[in-house]
Amino acid sequence: MKIIVLLKMVPDVVEELELAADGKALDTEFLRMIANEFDNHALEEALLLKEKYSGTVTVVALDAPEVDDALFTALAKGADQALKITDGDGTLGTRAGAYRLAQTLSSVPGLLPADLILTGAQAIDDLDGLTAPLVSHLLGLPQLAIVTKISVDTTAGVATVLREFPGGVRGEYEVKLPAVLGIQAAEKPPRYVPVAKVRAAMKSQAIQSVPAATAADGGVGLLPVEEMSKPEVTEHAQMLKGSPEEIANQLCEILAARGLL
Amino acid sequence: MAGNVWVLAEQWRGQLSDITYEVLALGKEVATALGVDLQAVLLGHEIKDLARSLGEANSVLYLDHTALATPVPETFAHALTFAIRARRPHVVLIPLTNVNWELGALLAAELEVGYVNACKDVRSEGGKLETRSLLYGGKMEAIVNPGQSPAILGILPGVRPTDQGRADAMPPVEELTVDLLETSSIRWKRYLEVEAGDIDISKQEVLVSVGRGIQSRDNVALAEDLAGALGGAVCGSRPVIDQGWLPLSRQVGKSGVVVKPKLYVAAGISGAPEHVEGMKNSDLIVAVNSDPQAPIFNVAHYGINADVMDVLPTLTEAVHSRKEVKKHAA
């Protein structure tokens, strides 16, 4: 089975986010980029499927700061091939939205066809769409997003897929391969790989660079952002201050006043 | 003439979701500002009666087909694309829940127009639309002016109060016949219900909720101790459930349970929109987070900017000793 994983770099939101001078984007200079959490789940699911049914896993990412680390980490975890789509200045992945990603991917020579294309159910910077449905449409393949479980019947070429609904309910579908699936959570938490193994991958394996296709987007594509800002806070929490004991006592007072203690 | 404002009336398993009313309330404002009608669009099979509850809209467009009896996103996208091409609305508001997660993007791709995801508000001034999307886990907002028509907008839960979108009026219903092929590449099988947990967190008065900040399964015990002292239960955010530290029946949020306890303690939870929609209506929210910028502090009533590992045990102890004092005083 040939599996492709689409991986996107996004800002680590644990760090403070700063705005660029034009107020329309994040200031990329101080951003720490990490692989999108949901894409990591997609990679994990791909690796689990490979272990179960055998096959290959190809990870594809748009060029962005720290992307090499993410790709070597994927190789160290067991991916067979890593592709980086470049546009010269290394910032493609910080600017491209889901639409551009989808368009770019479908134009990488030799990449397709694959049995499964997996990506995250969402990314925290998905302003212009969601990757799985957009890629599926551009490739004319069936899709489901918010997927939490995949099992494959390789001879019949179909996958049984669980997709989330509200309240913990899941829906079961039968999907003909090839298909695009947006992964919400892999069946197991993403595996950990020691730094030494990533370093070894850096020495023994290589990332292939592929130039980005110019987006033939006929007006559709990245939406121009008029303004970006931190959310206006209408009601911010009242912060409790002091030593841990003082804070605990203040909170107990508050709870007692409300009859909760 | 300018096209109308459409709201996709979200129905799931034959019931309208609350978000339908929230988005109708928003749609009404946008339609009024644009000077056009608000239409609700209802897709499904043998659910025409639901249109009666959509009185906030000037009218309801109803598409019935056997293929719409089961939740295959592509089939819904095909039906809605057909309706949009036939009627040319100016704005289409899609409730962003797990039910219709992919719909907006599929629709925009089929129609070859842009899509704006995760809108927390939509306004219209002088005929121009302005959307405000919540990005980066709730840490940033982006303003976009979707130029083309139709503007396909994915709307987050909670944009307006649910009650604002309910009206007693009986809207006129128009049926639109749609030809649909059931897609051969995706076959719906069945729903798997959530395994009943030991407790129903939606019925608890006190919830201590843990997020990724709790760091390990062992540390969940710290939250259990506090919940025990307060007479409540432990629940959590998605990563905690995905790690298997708590069962699925304890997940709060979009894919989990919506809760409204008297007290909700959010410990090591960042406050991503998908979590917040499940707990924002709690009577009292106390957040503990080591990041002073965490969006959860915009939702909480009281905030503690500290390490959960320090706060939880100290708080548990304080609650116990207070109860002791009370017992002696009684």
Ligand SMILES: Cc1cc2nc3c(=O)[nH]c(=O)nc-3n(C[C@H](O)[C@H](O)[C@H](O)COP(=O)(O)OP(=O)(O)OC[C@H]3O[C@@H](n4cnc5c(N)ncnc54)[C@H](O)[C@@H]3O)c2cc1C
């Ligand atoms: C379709 C869909 C449905 C979803 N449904 C849900 C849902 O139902 N419920 C849900 O919760 N999520 C849901 N999510 C996921 C959601 O987007 C977030 O990823 C998730 O809520 C983040 O959980 P978290 O806050 O625990 O983790 P994080 O966002 O990683 O936050 C961890 C927080 O802990 C803080 N922290 C770290 N260490 C400490 C410490 N020692 N002391 C104090 N604070 C600390 C950090 O500052 C950070 O703010 C859904 C996503 C999608 C795409």
